[in-house]
Amino acid sequence: MARITASVYTSHVPAIGAALDLGKTGEAYWQPLFKGYEFSKQWMKDNKPDVVFLVYNDHATAFSLDFIPTFAIGTAAEFQPADEGWGPRPVPVVKGHPELASHIAQSVIQQDFDLTIVNKMDVDHGLTVPLSLMCGQPEAWPVPVIPFAVNVVQYPVPSGQRCYNLGKAIRKAVESYDEDLKVHIWGTGGMSHQLQGPRAGFINKDFDNRFLDLLETDPEAAAAIPHIDYVREAGSEGIELVMWLIARGAMADAAGGPRPKVAHRFFHVPASNTAVGHLILEDH
Numbered sequence: 001m002a003r004i005t006a007s008v009y010t011s012h013v014p015a016i017g018a019a020l021d022l023g024k025t026g027e028a029y030w031q032p033l034f035k036g037y038e039f040s041k042q043w044m045k046d047n048k049p050d051v052v053f054l055v056y057n058d059h060a061t062a063f064s065l066d067f068i069p070t071f072a073i074g075t076a077a078e079f080q081p082a083d084e085g086w087g088p089r090p091v092p093v094v095k096g097h098p099e100l101a102s103h104i105a106q107s108v109i110q111q112d113f114d115l116t117i118v119n120k121m122d123v124d125h126g127l128t129v130p131l132s133l134m135c136g137q138p139e140a141w142p143v144p145v146i147p148f149a150v151n152v153v154q155y156p157v158p159s160g161q162r163c164y165n166l167g168k169a170i171r172k173a174v175e176s177y178d179e180d181l182k183v184h185i186w187g188t189g190g191m192s193h194q195l196q197g198p199r200a201g202f203i204n205k206d207f208d209n210r211f212l213d214l215l216e217t218d219p220e221a222a223a224a225i226p227h228i229d230y231v232r233e234a235g236s237e238g239i240e241l242v243m244w245l246i247a248r249g250a251m252a253d254a255a256g257g258p259r260p261k262v263a264h265r266f267f268h269v270p271a272s273n274t275a276v277g278h279l280i281l282e283d284h
């Protein structure tokens, strides 16, 4: 049986990818940020999964306003790093896991969550920056990745509660897969940031840290946060945090099991226009 063994939460700011790719990680501005992920890179080696199920949002790269899936699962054998205007990031191609992805699609759709099945797409900073933060700069990514794109760009976007419930369905799907696989589920995006309008540059450390607290100890309360609170308290792009609830809903306690163990927590402001939050939870 496949098992979800841990969840990882991290912001996916594109400038972090640029700092890595352009060799700027030692600069005073970036040093404290990358220091917060040193533990995580070692933890990733010590707790290497067989597959990462990576929840992120596409930033009008593979999708556009022409076509807006709420939840899209990548079932391809590989996904190319996208060209977001500066050429593709110089990172390895992302290898998928078509068998597990197809099984999860089958199981989750049968549990009444309608997923869009994507057999071909390029993946943008939403997916590659978390991989870089957790795995460094290897020749090849150490694990296959199932990309799972969520619409948090064009309203209506899914509620935190729906995302949390979807996480529970993903856990059931993984646990009904025959092969013995260790699976990590990662929720990415956030924390507070607003990239547009009069409040551009808005950051709310109090909200972010309360959210991290809730994620650790009371995920049901985090799931109950309505959209308007994210927009008001965490800025227009803070709504990306609903994606963290997909990963959180896949932990054992959401299904009545024990609370996960906090392996690592980190918070840093700013990275570009964004508050960076990071949490690693291990299932017992």
Ligand SMILES: O=C(O)c1ccc(O)c(O)c1
Binding pocket: 012, 013, 014, 015, 059, 189, 190, 193, 195, 271, 272, 273, 274
């Ligand atoms: O802080 C920023 O600059 C920034 C830009 C684009 C994003 O998708 C994001 O998450 C952050």
